[in-house]
Amino acid sequence: MQRTDIEAIASLARLDLTPEQLDRFATQFEDILGLFRALDAVDTTDASRAATTERHRSLREDRVAPTLPLGDVLANNPASDATRFLVPKILDDRAS
Amino acid sequence: MSASDWEAVVGVEVHLQLATESKMFCGCPVRFGAPPNTLVCPVCLALPGALPVPNALAIRHAIRVALALGCSIHRESRFDRKNYFYPDLPKGYQISQFDRPFGYDGALELPSTSAFAGHRIRIRRVHLEEDTGKLIHDADPRQSVVDLNRAGTPLVEIVTEPDLRDADEVYDYLRELHLTLSYLGVSDCDLEKGSMRCEPNVSVRRRGATELGTKTEVKNLNSFRHVRDAMRYEVTRQIELIESGGSVVQETRSWNPETGRTAAMRAKEEAHDYRYFPEPDIAPITTSEAELDAIRSELGESPAARRARYLETLGLPSEHADVFLHDPAMAALFDATVAEGADAKAVAPWIVGDLQRERNERAERNASTDVLAIAPASLARLLALVADGTLSTALAREVLTAVLDSGESPDRIVEERDLAQISSADALTPAIEAAIEANPRAVEDIRAGNDKAIGALVGHVMRTTKGKANPALVNQSLRERILGA
Ligand SMILES: [Zn+2]
Numbered sequence: 001m002q003r004t005d006i007e008a009i010a011s012l013a014r015l016d017l018t019p020e021q022l023d024r025f026a027t028q029f030e031d032i033l034g035l036f037r038a039l040d041a042v043d044t045t046d047a048s049r050a051a052t053t054e055r056h057r058s059l060r061e062d063r064v065a066p067t068l069p070l071g072d073v074l075a076n077n078p079a080s081d082a083t084r085f086l087v088p089k090i091l092d093d094r095a096s
Numbered sequence: 097m098s099a100s101d102w103e104a105v106v107g108v109e110v111h112l113q114l115a116t117e118s119k120m121f122c123g124c125p126v127r128f129g130a131p132p133n134t135l136v137c138p139v140c141l142a143l144p145g146a147l148p149v150p151n152a153l154a155i156r157h158a159i160r161v162a163l164a165l166g167c168s169i170h171r172e173s174r175f176d177r178k179n180y181f182y183p184d185l186p187k188g189y190q191i192s193q194f195d196r197p198f199g200y201d202g203a204l205e206l207p208s209t210s211a212f213a214g215h216r217i218r219i220r221r222v223h224l225e226e227d228t229g230k231l232i233h234d235a236d237p238r239q240s241v242v243d244l245n246r247a248g249t250p251l252v253e254i255v256t257e258p259d260l261r262d263a264d265e266v267y268d269y270l271r272e273l274h275l276t277l278s279y280l281g282v283s284d285c286d287l288e289k290g291s292m293r294c295e296p297n298v299s300v301r302r303r304g305a306t307e308l309g310t311k312t313e314v315k316n317l318n319s320f321r322h323v324r325d326a327m328r329y330e331v332t333r334q335i336e337l338i339e340s341g342g343s344v345v346q347e348t349r350s351w352n353p354e355t356g357r358t359a360a361m362r363a364k365e366e367a368h369d370y371r372y373f374p375e376p377d378i379a380p381i382t383t384s385e386a387e388l389d390a391i392r393s394e395l396g397e398s399p400a401a402r403r404a405r406y407l408e409t410l411g412l413p414s415e416h417a418d419v420f421l422h423d424p425a426m427a428a429l430f431d432a433t434v435a436e437g438a439d440a441k442a443v444a445p446w447i448v449g450d451l452q453r454e455r456n457e458r459a460e461r462n463a464s465t466d467v468l469a470i471a472p473a474s475l476a477r478l479l480a481l482v483a484d485g486t487l488s489t490a491l492a493r494e495v496l497t498a499v500l501d502s503g504e505s506p507d508r509i510v511e512e513r514d515l516a517q518i519s520s521a522d523a524l525t526p527a528i529e530a531a532i533e534a535n536p537r538a539v540e541d542i543r544a545g546n547d548k549a550i551g552a553l554v555g556h557v558m559r560t561t562k563g564k565a566n567p568a569l570v571n572q573s574l575r576e577r578i579l580g581a
Contacts, residue, residue, distance in 0.1 A: 012369060014181060058379055062116045062153035065123025065137070073133050073141065073244075083132045085242040087183040089233070 121148030140248035162199025197223030432472035
């Protein structure tokens with residue numbers, strides 16, 4: 001795991017990391033990946049992915065269920081105009 | 097280099113909003129035009145701890161679309177997370193499908209009526225995903241508003257291989273796709289409402305080249321004509337750019353129908369790193385052979401099969417076949433009338449012409465009669481009365497109107513109104529003699545070789561018989577009397 005990989009992932013996650021944090025995360029990611037490499041070494045040719053999850057079909061029928069009252073929907077929202085969420089204008093969206 | 101040294105390479109992504117009652121992963125209603133943020137719950141708001149549960153009907157609809165497009169079906173399909181940040185996406189990821197979509201490796205063939213007849217446009221994949229909310233850019237220059245009613249609405253995405261080369265070919269593909277989808281009953285397929293959205297990926301390359309050029313994706317296209325115009329513009333723009341020494345940037349561009357141009361939206365480079373991974377909250381979806389058979393058996397006749405039946409088996413002219421292909425109610429009446437024994441080529445113009453006119457007239461005066469609800473047996477009987485000479489075409493139209501108004505059978509109306517055509521020469525004799533007596537000039541003219549003069553005499557006979565005389569017979573009898581032939 002390179003420091004540049006961490007920088008890229010951090011930027012996709014909108015995280016500003018200090019140089020010290022970048023170095024520390026690079027080491028920690030390398031440790032985590034090492035654990036997965038150990039798991040990868042196990043022979044799983046006979047085990048399908050589904051075998052690890054519940055076999056029953058957890059689907060729902062197409063039926064309408066109750067929705068949240070508007071007050072609850074907007075309750076934890078830092079900015080709204082009484083019915084809608086307000087967000088900063090998307091500056092790189094030059095179209096429309 | 098000239099434009100003909102270049103070739104366009106286009107693939108198309110279509111998003112189809114499914115006509116379900118509830119959303120893809122929660123029970124919120126799917127409805128257009130509700131007050132903002134009233135159709136939401138903890139799942140589609142992405143509140144912590146809320147878990148998605150897939151809508152079984154949406155899955156059946158997606159498989160139905162895949163089968164109709166000739167796709168193979170992954171018997172074990174899977175949902176994945178597509179990660180990106182945008183204010184209309186509350187979870188910070190969209191639940192979509194990556195390497196196990198419901199359908200893959202299908203094709204749609206362009207119809208015999210297209211200039212590109214027989215072209216097979218390969219379908220790479222048909223997958224299911226959830227829609228985003230709506231981000232609205234109001235007048236405020238610093239803020240946008242978000243309505244999450246649409247968030248979580250089930251969408252089927254249909255992706256072609258880059259098999260299209262021409263703007264008209266793209267147009268024909270979209271029309272045939274729209275027709276095929278509209279037969280499935282899985283969506284209202286309404287472009288203006290955004291139920292069907294088309295996004296072409298456009299690139300160009302020098303003719304003969306095998307590798308693909310850099311592509312741009314065009315959005316904001318709410319009619320097939322816009323797709324065609326935008327593609328033409330984009331191809332020209334890219335060729336000019338390359339020929340003047342520049343290079344195409346991979347980006348999303350927005351079509352502006354007013355200026356007839358595309359403009360860059362957001363550059364894709366980093367936004368395109370979606371870091372897909374399997375959705376851990378949803379088990380893989382397995383579909384049994386029995387379930388697939390059940391969905392297959394509900395598919396019904398495809399537009400392609402119906403077109404072949406009308407044009408090739410029944411020999412209809414393409415303008416009639418086309419009306420039936422796009423009007424299921426008319427097609428149903430047509431099929432039922434043919435099943436009653438009526439001649440297909442004779443029925444078609446009655447439905448496309450006369451019934452359509454009755455339909456329009458009734459719509460104009462706000463009458464509630466559904467003319468297409470006429471009993472197929474009645475329509476078949478009416479045509480039989482024309483075929484055996486009982487009714488002239490003009491009187492048959494009158495009977496048709498009466499059948500629609502009263503719901504009575506054609507035979508009953510012919511009897512009540514005494515409309516049966518006079519088809520015996522003897523019965524016509526008095527009227528023929530009266531016409532000859534009343535029009536000596538016309539008779540002279542006919543004897544002198546002016547054949548057209550017979551019109552006046554035929555008209556006279558039709559008037560005295562109130563239109564019930566068989567015109568062919570009147571013509572023949574008049575000639576026999578006057579010319580002795
Ligand atoms: Zn919901």
